[in-house]
Amino acid sequence: MVDMKGRWQEFKVSMRPRLKEYAFMLRRMRQSPLAMVGLVIVLVFAAIAVLAPVLAPPQGSDPFMIPKDTSLANVRPVEPIPPTTNHVFGTVELQYDLYYGCIWGTITAFRIGLLVVGVSLMIGLLVGTLAGFYGGLLDEILMRFTDIIIAFPGLILAMAFVIAFPQAIQINLSFMLLVVFVLASFGIIAFRPNKKLLLIVQVLLAFSLLSIFYSPVSLGLSLSKLDKVMVAITLVGWPGYTRVIRGEILRVKNEDYVEASRASGSSDSGIILRHIWPNTIYPILIVATLDIGSIVLSAAALSFIGIGAPQGFADWGQIIQSCRNWLVTPGQIFAHYHTFVIPGLFISFFVMGWNLLGDALRDILDPIIRRK
Amino acid sequence: MSGKNVVEVQNLSVKFYTYAGVVEALDGVNIAIREGEILGLVGETGCGKSVTSLSILMLVPPPGKIEGGNIRLDTRGGVDILAMDDASLRSIRGKDIAMIFQEPRAYLNPVYDVDDQISEIILVHRLPEFLNKAAQTLETKKRRGFESNVYRRLAKNPGSWAARFISRFSRKRQFQKEVKEEVVRILKSVEIPDPERVARMYPHELSGGMAQRAVIAMALACNPTMLIADEPTTNLDVTVQAQILNLVKLLRDNLKSAILYITHDLGVVAQVCDRVAVMYAGNVVETADVFELFDSPLHPYTRALLESIPRPGKAFKSIPGLVPSLIDPISGCRFRDRCQYAMEICRKVKPPFDQAKKDHFVACYLYGGS
């Protein structure tokens, strides 16, 4: 019979130091007023996002398309209208309700930030860990590749990506296979299974390499404009994480506990999961938190240029962009200030909240890192 | 080894105001360093040795604060260092009292070479001397003229901006050459081979022993009356350590400097020190001549320390218990919970630091003082 009670006691005891760390972190956080402000801001936005259907009930099939006020549209079809009782924040061009756009734009912002950061973090983590842990030729290749991506003007790649990818793309299946199998073979080298599996993988790799020249199979996939923007930003965003994690791993790789773990027979993946990652992820978390803010800014900037969410979509950047024409002459600006001030405030506070949080994390985690 | 004091630390008290509470790092420390003598300051990690030495030069970093006591500099008429103003403090640091630290390459600025760093201290404290010397050299070479006159004028007013300017920006002038020669001479005096080459090297290019010698050279550059050495050999190989220790002894013999040598290694103490002060948990518990201390240690802690030195054939003995926390410290003698002779009074009142035998001071009720 498994001694459940005993095991639970063991677990509690082993977690105690970690819980003490977390308690210490929370206490430090409470002591810093800026950190609390950041946390509050983020929580407020999260609440708005969660309560969006309540705060601004969707009308129509797609809740992310801002409803138009058709009655107003008949009177003044295009010009934005300042706040009134019907429209708390006013309307933007073509009589879209600004309040609705801002509320649902919060969800869009969270979606963009969390998805993009999440995926680029995973990619960057994988590449950086492989490069840092294994070193040698693998490190060289991966880091050169990373350097190319970094040298890439991110905005331009995003733009090129968005305009290049048609609405519904035909993904070259063999290309996809190639990518998948390159990654898989690296992963398999890391986890060292038996030789037969390795051989199979290499055969498939060769096959996909060859098939690139013949493109026999295609797969259809439809991406919205915003999705393309997100993919593009992800593609240029992951190298940041790669460098950070690689630097951390290089620092930690030669520590004694890694040696000890290896000497006691752990596999590479075991060492990475149990020893290396827990000691190296803190800086990544800081970068990720700060990144959420800057990614939302980039997405807004792209929308502002015109590549991004389509007209009428609930996205802060898009809303501002749609009213650019109305801010040209001096007199118009006062009449239409709401169209860019209000969404701009939403963006600024959202980003500020995450930045404050990231900064606070950095201040809190620093002594912990140093203590280690 | 005369009995004249160079520095007297009396009743020094230092507190650290941290997140976790107020740490009473030093609680009435008494130390006297004498002319031409190496005083060893021994104790476990955390007992306050480094804080004591930093306090002498008022270098205790925040959140530490010196809360009480006085430190008399007897070579300057017994003036209290703790009451000095900033300018006077700066004139002492590096000149009357110099300090060297544990990891030499960490304690040297990585972006400047050895020559730069040693010249720096010379130019702060010995500027007029070298200005005059340069003027002298020029005059004897019959090149008396504008340059030597400038030097003479500046020597009379070394604090002026003109003097500071010239010391910072001219590289090829005569007096810079004089300073450079002095640097090489000092490096040679601490037994650094090929001193001209070493002077141009950067800290990361030096080995541990070489770097420590360079640091010692820098400390001696202005002929200080006292040198504080905070565990200078702890991070070095044993062979290198022996060389440095020999060098330290040479300094005492040749320059008659007083040296405060901090260490946790009793072996080093036995090799190099003339007198020893033993610290425990923020107090000095015993001070005596080194032979006296090893022959007849009085304080229970010193006894236990000496007994715990591993010797072949002897059972391994350690001191039971842990060093008490210095936050909200226990009353009375801080060693009482680990002392086999602890009495009632030890729990209540801290024992005074008194003379027990000739030139042998202890803080323990076993030797009177209730």
Add this chain to the structure above:
Amino acid sequence: MTSLVTYIIRRMMLLVFVLLGVTALVFAITMMFPPDVRAYMYIRNAEQTRPGVMTGLIEKYGLNDPFYLQYGRWLSQVFEGNLGWSHAAGVGGMPVTEAIRTKWPYTFEIVLFAAPLIIFVGIYIGVQAAIHRNGVIDQISRVISIVGWSLPSFWVGMLLLATVNASFHVSLTGPLTQGSINYVTSSGFVRATGVDIFDGVLNAAFFQGRARDIVVGANNTGGMAISWISDLGVSVDALSHVILPVIVIVVIDMALLIRVMRSSMLEALGKPYIITAKAKGLKKNVVIYKHARRNALIPVATLSGMLVAGLLGGLVITETVFSMPGLGNWAAASAVQVDIPAVLGYAILSALMFVIANLVVDILYAYIDPRIRLD
């Protein structure tokens, strides 16, 4: 010294490698477009944009061939100096090379004023914030850092434009007011550098003697007589238009620099050699500026280099907001209008700037920090 040369050569090779990688990547992306759009990459002059010519081009340049053939062909084109035809660059379009040549001064103008401000003022504030930790300057700079880094650049730009419009009833979009544009495009005005601010001053100083036409503005907005005063007036006008974009960039980038400088300085001040410096009897200022700051500047140097490279590569958003006809604006327009040669050309330029900046930073690094001596 030869180690320096070999180092530079090695980095140059890296530059080539990175450039090839970047262009290959963008080229691969553009392969998703149909051939007639891609044909613009090979066009040299306006003649070739006529409809009938296009099919001929498609054949000639084999735009239906596999990727590597096309890429190779395009590379050889580039070496001949032909970067293609950008239809988004202006009315009627122009070769990409000419677009770069004419637009670069406007971007350069902004960077010229912004970069020193960001770097030097940022360093100063960061150092002061670190020295007087938790003091007034520190608190203010932290707030500025957080807020500055959180603001969308285009929003700040719009706010500034709106405020200036409202207060002074003048619109500061574009590089010059209309009157000045007429003035500088007249035959009497010598375009020495392409940068309006400098050209105005240069004209005032050196080119007075020439016979020049008197300009009458279009729409009768009034003419300007030729004189050195109007020349300088052009400079002042250009300057006033450049101020706002510079403010936007400075606020946002300086925030980052201050933060990095501050934390780097705090770290340097906590190092052991600072205690040594104090123990030597050095004055506080000497300890701070000579010892701590020099070490603290090392990571900041890297950041500054990257910052300037990023700026030079094109201030896409800012130029779009202020309608400055620089590289960034061109990039944005070409993205929206699907102008492939422009996108490619801009990508090359950006990557070039990036790698050169990297190189400069590395050399600077090796110069400042003796621990990094060109391994």
